[in-house]
Amino acid sequence: MLKRTLVANRGEIACRILRACREAGIEGVAIHAANDSGTLFTELADIAIQLTGEGLAETYLNQNQILEIAIENGCDSIHPGFGFLSERADFAQAVMDAGLIWVGPSPEAITKMGDKMTARITMKKAGVPVIPGEEVDGGIEEVLAVAPSVGYPLLLKATAGGGGKGMRAVHKEEDLESEAKAAMREALNAFGDDRVYVERLLTGSRHIEIQVLADKYGRTIHLGERECSVQRRHQKVFEESPSVALDAELREAMGEAACAAARAVDYEGAGTVEFLVTPTGDFFFLEMNTRIQVEHPVTEMVTGVDLVREQLRIAGGERMSCGDLNMRGHAIEVRLYAEDPANNFLPAIGQLKRFVAPTGPGVRLDTGVREGDAVTPDYDPMLAKLIVWAPSRNEALQRMGRALDEFVVLGCTTNIRFLRELCDNPDVVDGWTTTDMIERLWPDGWSPEMSGLIADAGLLIATACESTNHGKVRISTGGDMSIASPFSMINRRFP
Amino acid sequence: MEFKTSDGRREIDAHRDGSSFIHEGVIVHTGQELWMEIDGRKHKVTATKIGDVWWVHVLGHTLQYEVIEAGAVSSDDDSGLLAPMPGKILDVLVEVGQTVSAGEALMIMEAMKMEHKIVAGNDGVVETIHYKTGDQVAQGAELLSLSD
Incomplete structure (x- = not known):
């Protein structure tokens, strides 16, 4: 079992991993650049160490510095998260050479899958179909x-x-x-x-990926699919599980192919095998991501498996704890980006003066930001992942729509409205999601659908706010709000 | 009261009744909390002012309204091309004196690890180029200017 894990990442995924460490009774060590001081993930760690240097190369990509911090602070393992050093075989090797545990697959597996050409060749040999x-x-x-x-x-x-x-x-x-x-x-x-x-380029195809888990005891399983067809600039924005395009038979065939891909490189830990599925139901290997993925929560919601906990368990030499695949209900994740969807999805910056996330049944928010934080051009513009679970796909879309309507972000332009419109889009509702759908639906760029009523209401609100200097004048609540004696409330009952 | 919005300068004819503002069937109640009333149904509204801009969240929409001081002149008609965000110039595709047409790529810049093309908004001649390949630019910096 792991005792002290250094999380070589930042933001949302560092929060996710540090929380899993806390739940597993593992001490979490965060590393952060100077410009990440005081952000959420540094507070979720048992120990937070500031990296010296500026820019990614000197900080989050600085293998030597990170390894030194891990050793100095008595860590027994390093979790790389996604991005940054997560698919760097040389770093995985350096971690292992230093006598620490790498929470991920072997450097050999990373190398074989990380080089897309070698991966194609390896997969062809393993009998997995390639594009x-x-x-x-x-x-x-x-x-x-x-x-x-x-x-x-x-x-x-x-x-x-x-x-x-x-x-x-x-x-x-x-x-x-x-x-x-x-x-x-x-x-x-x-x-x-x-x-x-x-x-x-296979147009009209779906991007469907299979989550796999493999432990050191020879067990390799798949955890069903995630459909991630809705993409802009080849970046996913809307992910769901299960996919409407898969029946039990195709799921089993793709799941088997994914497990074969993992076995071909003696895979260990959590990984994802991405496929393109054509309209005729043929599937082709795209690539294998040898790390935890951004959209892993949708799988967690429908399978009930805590993937990050399983990663920690497997890395610590234990058997994975999950049983047979049992998918239940429907989960959707959307990625909230600081970007302007009405202006070619250009990244945006600003201060999150208001950041009020939705709550309620079946709603999960994975984020690394809080109200008041600044969104800078230094890092990836993803602000949060909003995930919902509901008994059916239709109810999940309705729940996501409701949650997005509740989501208030003021001070930085986001894609919330774009995501909200997706939930009602006939192609999305009918499940006709393909990788080229954003270009197909909005060939001249997206702009929000807005009724005259909303436009007038917004203008009226701005007028009212400017006239009354809204938010600037705090109204005193007066002196009769003194704290009530606890004894006066002793017999209160909840209805 | 006039505001600059994404579709130009706008104002609305609002009737004020105490702390409430009314336009046709829409009522906005101000105070510590903001509420909007339409057909007797109340909707929570969130608004905050950042600089000169009111950011408004209403019924799932996030809207921006820039306050225009009375008598101010719009500065929308300048022909300069501004950096949409801070970043680095990767490539300058044109030279001073070159004739370009609307939509033509002029510069390529990198921000947030993605490439962005800076394109001409109108036909014209490149008058000045303020940056060269490799330069870091701040948001809103004038990258180059075109004459009509």
Whole structure:
């Protein structure tokens, strides 16, 4: 069992892991850059250590500094979360070489899956279907050379990639060179590796992924699917489980393929195997994410499995605690971003002067921010994940709509209204979610649907607020609000 | 009272009755809490002022209203291109004196690890370029200017 775990991450996912540590009786150590001082995750840790340096390379990506802190503070393990160092095999190896436990799969498994080309080759060998495409090892000339054989539309992807960075869809040959250069530049900046590969773009497909868990005792299981088809700029915004596109038979086939993929690299811990599912029900391996994923809560809600607790358990050498797969009801997650959906989803910054999250039955909020926090351009613009669970998909959509209506964020532009409209969108309601749906539904960009009544009401409210200097003048409650004697309340009953 | 909104300058004809403001069938009650009343149904409203802008949350919508001082002139018509957020210039695609058409990409900048194209809002000639590749820019910085 683990005793003291360093969480090499920040924000929302650091909060998630530190809370799991607290529940498991493991001491949690947070590390944070100077500009993250006093944020929520640093308070959820038993020990919070400030990193020296500025910028990601000197702080959250600084392997040596993080490892030194872990050793100095008597940690026995490091949990990398997602992003940052989570898929760095060299870091996993360094952690293990220092005699600590890496909460994740082996460096070998990370390497095989992290390099998208090697992953394709490994999966082909394991009998898992892969998307038609070409692995490219050289530079721009080779991309241009193989493109005609792959055919258009095609997708350029960073070999070392993830999170939509270094990924470009190319619909016409004349755009190939400029898009390939942009993809390579983005890949170099994001991953320090500018290699890309060329894949056929399967339009109208769904992005469906299978959660897997594997322990050190040879047990490898899948925990059903998550559908993450609704994406903007190849970043997921709306995720759900189960998927309307899967029946028990296809779920079992994909689950088996995912387990085969995991076994092919002797996988340990929690991982996700991503597939594209075509309208005809064929599925192709996209990639395996060798870490906990942003959208893991939807699986937790429908399966009742605490994935982060299982990660800690497996890393500590215990058997996973969950039994056979038993999916129940429907869960949806939306990602709240500080961005302007009406302006091409451009990231936004500002101070969260008001941040009032929804509550009530079946509502879960995973966030790392609080009212008053500043949203800066230093980090990822994701503010929170709002997750709902309900007995059926329809009720889950209604619950998500209700929760989003309650969500008040003032001071920083967010995509809340965009997410709210998705909940009522006929394609979403009918389950016609595909990876190209945002471009298909809003080819000229999204703008909010707003009735004249709302526009007038907003203007009237602004007029009323400005006229009365709302919020500036605090009305005194007077002197007769003295604390009531507890004895006067002794016989009160709840109805 | 006039406000700048995403669809231009707007004002509304409001009738004031004590701490309540009325326009057609909509009533806004002010005080420590804000309430809106439509057809006898009350809805909680949240509003806060940040700088000159009122941020309003009403019925699931978040709206912004910038207070315009009486007699002020709108500055929307300047032809400069401003950085939409702080970031780094990755590439300058045009030269001074070059003729560009609306929608043409002028610069590429990186912010929050994503690339963004700065595009010309109208046809024109590049007059000045204020930054070069690799420069860090602040939000709202004028990147380049176009003449008509």
